Amino acid sequence: xxxxxxxGTRALLHDLGISVAGVLRRARLPAGLFAPGPVTLxxxxxxxxxxxxxxxxxxxxxxxxxxxxxxxxxxxxxxxxALCSADLRTAAERxxxxxxxxxxxxxxxxxxxxxxxxxxxxxxxxxxxxxxVAAELAFWVALARIGTRREMHATHATMRDAPAESATMTAYxxxxxxxxxxxxxxFSAEDAARPFLTExxxxxxxxxxxxxxxxxxxxxxxxxxDRVRAALHECLPAGDSSINAVATQxxxxxxxxxxxxxxxxxxxxxxxxxxxxxLARRYLADRSLTVSQIAYLLAYDDTNSFYRAFRNWTxxxxxxxx
Numbered sequence: 420x421x422x423x424x425x426x427g428t429r430a431l432l433h434d435l436g437i438s439v440a441g442v443l444r445r446a447r448l449p450a451g452l453f454a455p456g457p458v459t460l461x462x463x464x465x466x467x468x469x470x471x472x473x474x475x476x477x478x479x480x481x482x483x484x485x486x487x488x489x490x491x492x493x494x495x496x497x498x499x500x501a502l503c504s505a506d507l508r509t510a511a512e513r514x515x516x517x518x519x520x521x522x523x524x525x526x527x528x529x530x531x532x533x534x535x536x537x538x539x540x541x542x543x544x545x546x547x548x549x550x551x552v553a554a555e556l557a558f559w560v561a562l563a564r565i566g567t568r569r570e571m572h573a574t575h576a577t578m579r580d581a582p583a584e585s586a587t588m589t590a591y592x593x594x595x596x597x598x599x600x601x602x603x604x605x606f607s608a609e610d611a612a613r614p615f616l617t618e619x620x621x622x623x624x625x626x627x628x629x630x631x632x633x634x635x636x637x638x639x640x641x642x643x644x645d646r647v648r649a650a651l652h653e654c655l656p657a658g659d660s661s662i663n664a665v666a667t668q669x670x671x672x673x674x675x676x677x678x679x680x681x682x683x684x685x686x687x688x689x690x691x692x693x694x695x696x697x698l699a700r701r702y703l704a705d706r707s708l709t710v711s712q713i714a715y716l717l718a719y720d721d722t723n724s725f726y727r728a729f730r731n732w733t734x735x736x737x738x739x740x741x
Contacts (some may be wrong), residue, residue, distance in 0.1 A: 421465075422459065422460050422522030423521050424458040424465070432472070433548055435476065435485065437455070441471075441475045442475045448467070448468060462542050462545070469547075469550055473548060473550040478586060479585055481550060481554075482557045482588055483587045483590075483591035483592075486560055486561045487562040489565075500623055501514050501555060503619040503620065503623035503626070504615055505618050506566075506615055507559075507566065507567075507615070508528075508611040514526060517634060518535075520630065524539055524541050524543050525543070526540075533605075534574060535606045535607075536604070536605040537605075539602040541602070541656040543652060549582055552580070553582060556576050556602070556603075559573070559607075560593070566615035566616065567614070567615060572593020572594070572607050573594050574607050575597075575605040577600075577601055578596050578598065578600070580597070581598040582596060644690050646669055647691075647694075653668070655717055655718045656716050658715075660717075660718040662676060662677065662687045695730045696729075698715060699729060700740070701733075702716060702717075703741045704741075710726075
């Protein structure tokens with residue numbers, strides 16, 4: 420899994436007064452990273468890049484500064500295309516579809532009478548840097564303001580790793596960032612439907628086919644094992660580790676699923692075991708979870724079954740690993 424680094428990031432850092440060379444040095448990335456051509460980083464490299472921006476800037480109000488500095492010139496095509504939308508809700512729904520072009524993060528957009536909520540689902544591990552998450556939330560306020568040419572504000576914002584309260588960030592978002600189970604931001608239904616003055620459906624019609632083509636390429640390149648792992652992240656916490664549940668989610672028969680995995684040199688049981696081990700290590704890093712709760716999240720029938728499996732993987736008990 421890789422993230423695409425928008426070439427406009429270099430201009431954004433320049434406008435923020437942050438040394439690009441200093442950031443790349445801190446992140447231990449090549450000095451010529453932004454040479455002509457697409458720039459992609461692994462999840463770990465991308466997170467190190469954002470952590471390095473935070474360290475180089477040494478500014479607790481940086482997310483708000485990023486929001487104020489974002490301009491159309493810094494947008495990549497999927498985000499620029501969003502400005503062609505009729506309103507913030509439409510823009511969010513479009514960005515959610517094409518967000519995989521930027522990196523392995525899923526946007527969940529919920530709209531109703533209570534407003535528009537945009538929530539992030541990041542890769543299971545590692546944890547995204549606080550600055551990256553806060554900057555993503557600030558982005559939506561920036562997008563809303565650029566599109567409507569109004570001083571738009573959010574009504575609610577949450578982060579799993581909420582930062583210390585910042586008067587500057589609160590003033591920018593229009594609300595403080597509370598601790599919560601999701602990295603999410605909410606706008607009122609009225610603001611979500613406020614017309615974008617940048618609406619241009621003819622421009623959207625120009626962008627959309629290319630974006631769909633690129634998205635199809637990404638989806639086609641995903642292996643069956645990748646798709647099974649993604650499905651298991653949803654099925655396991657629901658208590659189901661069966662191939663039938665995963666096959667149903669992937670809209671294929673269990674036999675077809677197993678045949679495709681065998682063609683890739685693996686099996687359903689191998690992918691299930693690897694996914695459980697990966698998630699177990701992540702959950703053990705969260706000391707608020709008990710071992711019995713982790714066993715439940717991994718869809719084991721009982722805690723003893725989880726203990727036996729973990730010993731087979733690592734040679735130690737979950738407590739020792741923790």
